[in-house]
Amino acid sequence: MYLKHTHLKDGCHYILSESYDDNGVWKHRELMDLGTDPGKYIMYPGGNSFYFKETIEEALKEKGAKFPPDELERVLMPFVDPYIRRVVQRFEKPSSVMERWKGFSSDELLKLQRELHSFDKRRICYLRTGQVNMGNLEARPWKFLNVLLEKSRDEIEQFMEEMEQVLRPDEIRPYLFTALQLQTHFRHLLTRNHPAALDPEKVDHYFLEDLCRLNKDERFFRGVEIRNFDTLHPYLTRYLILYFDNAFDYRSIWDEYLGDFIGRHQYDRPHRYNKSISRTEQEACKCLGISVEEFAKMNRRELIRCYRRCAKVAHPDKGGDKDRFVRIKGAYECLLRLKY
DSSP states (O other), rough: OOEEEEETTTTEEEEEEEEEEEEEEEEEEEEEETOOGGGGEEEEETTEEEEOOOHHHHHHHTTTTTOOTTTHHHHHHHGSSSHHHHHHTTOOOOOOHHHHHHTHHHHHHHHHTSSHHHHHHHHHHHHHOOOOOOOSSSSSGGGGGGGGOOHHHHHHHHHHHHHHOOHHHHHHHHHHHHTTGGGGGGGOOOOTOGGGSOOOHHHHHHHHHHHHHHOOOOTTTTTTOOOOSOOOOHHHHHOOOOOOHHHHOHHHHHHHHHHHHHHHHHSSOOOOOHHHOOOHHHHHHHHOOOEEEHHOOOOOOHHHHHHHHHHHHHHHHOOOOOOHHHHHHHHHHHHHTTTT
């Protein structure tokens, strides 16, 4: 079960939906429109307790939906009062996603993961690591791919859209460059994994070409019943908009080369952070929930992953506090300057 976001005239509607297995094909169906504020279906009798209005369970029973007792709570938890949510989450068990696949062998997981589309694998890999060159994802099973198993195309796209909200504007194009594996069109160039250093007109051309090719990929749209191959599907239209609404950061390529050169030629790398770090930078570390010592040991990629974890929890669309989200973003930008 998951929440689907649909933009209507009166705002963003949250639609309770579910993925289901139809003879080996994962499809989705809509169960109930919760309107623009799912929080109105949550009741607070007192203390730290809460429950959901009976109309939700009645609507789900009419649709014949079957789900574990805690499934509805998991889906609507972002809309629970923030204080009560923090109290409840202290007593939560580890993610059920990890438990679901715990007993599977490596061969079994590899077989299941090979059914996933490569576009999905590269998207989630970039969101997790920030790497453009990610090697061979087909060689062995990866734990981070398990979150995509047993999901319909619609649920995967809702999941990806939420994950993508933590991307900075200058990360959008590298993300899409990687997801569509556009570097395969530049195999002969040493800069093939640095999109900002490539011919922009050629990159744009290959992006549109491969996006249209994906739009006609029946394997990608497996389980999607209504399709018009003559127009770009809404799942992919948003990527067209994101791509041309943003630009590559042309400075990042030279910053990366400079940082790599300094790192390789600096034999005695000083630990500059734990002694000379300013008070502002100390507060930034505290805002991200890390110590100065932990920050000193982090590389650029690890800092980015730390920021994404914090931003995902604090994002207003996930029920977080807007001011805290802004502070986290400011802290991240402050510390990122120290990681060349």
